[in-house]
Amino acid sequence: MKRKLIRWALIALIFVAALGGAGMLAKMKPPPEKKENTDVDLLVQVMPLGTETVNFTVRSQGNVRPRTETVLSAEVSGAIVEISPKFIPGGVFAKNEVLMRIDPTNYRVAVDQAEAVLAQRQIEYDGALKLRKQGYRAEAELASAAAALETAKAELVRARRNLELTAIRLPYEGMVRSKDADLGQYVTAGSRLGVAFATDFAEVRLPLTDRDLAFVDLPSAGQIEKSGAASGPEVTLSAVQRGKKQQWTGKIVRSEGVVDENTRVTYAVVRIEDPYRRHVEGGDSTALPVGTFVSASIAGNSAENVIRVPRSVIRGNGQIVVVNDESRLEIRDVDILRSDAMHAYLSGGVAAGERIAVTAIENPINGMRVRTGDEEQVSADEESADETKDDATEETVAQGDE
Structure with a gap:
């Protein structure tokens, strides 16, 4: 019985000693370090x-078209009975050159x-005048x-004119677009023979919106000369x-002077010599x-005191993100x-003098603090200066110890 009590006493003593040791170890453990907030702007x-x-x-843009087409x-x-070898699609001809001839026999x-x-009739008139x-x-x-004499004169004018009309000519130098009649074919008045256009000038109709018109000075109707043209802004076509x-x-x-009812644009006409x-x-x-499709760059007006920024910095609702002197955002x-x-x-x-954010910010907020590249450079320079100062201090202390 006595041995059993001693055994239980030793077990209790060991248990108490173990608890005491664990408590001392817990007290000796250093407290956890407090981590500072490391959120970076x-x-x-x-x-x-x-x-x-x-x-x-x-x-703007548009298609090249002839100024005159016939x-x-x-x-x-x-x-x-005769067709010029130039009267083929793509053939070029001179002013008043005979392109085609209809049989003139009957007209002669x-x-x-x-x-x-x-x-x-002239003889009859002279005789009547003498007798009178x-x-x-x-x-x-x-x-x-x-x-009767005047009627005969008119008939002669018409006969000569019909004879002239047997030769098909155009009053300009140009190019043949299409040929619709050929040698030996019988034609009547009004029959289509072909299509040709002048090559002295070409034109391009350029659509301009109302906003575009604020930056382009178009010639007015009063400035158009007898040639049907005025001197307006220069245009580069490509x-x-x-x-x-x-x-x-x-x-x-010139401007065509009307606003298209469907597209709400005004057409300006460019002439190319x-x-x-x-x-x-x-x-x-x-x-x-x-027929060439061209892009057009029109020399527009100038404006002073304008601030130019990348288009990518403009937000969808016409806003821009400014970084103020305190490195905070202003929308x-x-x-x-x-x-x-x-x-x-x-x-x-x-x-002028303000700064805008070029980096895309997903959800910018007014007053939000940010870091800029300039600040990063300043911080790096200060850190470098501090390190240099510490190195100099250590060197001085070492020399003193010696």
Whole structure:
């Protein structure tokens, strides 16, 4: 019995000693270190703003078309007896060159007959006039002879004109677009013979929106000269030909003067001289064919004190994110004067000397603090200076110990 009590006493003593040791070990364990808040402000790239004078360029596009295009039709009847070798699609011809000839035989005969009738009427009139002076003819007979004479003259004019119309000509130098009649074919007055257009000038209709018109000075109707053109802004046209980008220059010569009811645009007309380069001696002789689709850059007006920013920094609702002197965000509404594919041009809402955030911020908040590249550079410089100072201090202490 005594041994059993001693055994239980030893077990209890060991248990108490173990608890005491565990408690002492727990007290000896160092307390956990408190971690400081390591949240870092968002790093953004900023761009300082400045004002400048901007020469705006208005962009548009359109198709090249001839200034003058003619549907050739026969004005007299007959068989086609002659066709110029140039009267084929793509053929070029000179002003008043004969392109086609209708059989003139009957029309030459008509001229001869009209001349004979005129000679006869002239004799009759002269005789009636002589008799009238002698008192043998009445005034009415003389008037009748005079009328017959005038009719004969008119018939001769018409016969000669019909003879001229057997030769198909155009009053300009140009190019044949299509050929609709051929040698030996019989045509009547009004029959379609082909289509041709002038090559002295070509035109491009450029659609301009109301916003575009604020930056382009179009010629007014009063400025248009007798030639049907006025001197307006210069235009650079460009298109890809044979795998290479080609350019041509022209001028806006007029506005069509109406707003399209469907698209709400106004068309400005650009004129290009000698598009087929028929009169170019040396230099660039790249032709600008009719039907070419071209892009147009119009020299527009200029504006002063404009702030140019990347278009990507403009938020969808016309806002911009400014980083103030305290490195905090300010979301501002801006006045966008104009924008293109790369830039937006601002006339208000920000000022020269301010900074804007170029880095895209997903959910910017007014007053949100950020870091900029400039601040990172300053911090790095200060840290470098502190390290240099510490190194110098350690070196001084070491020398003192020696």
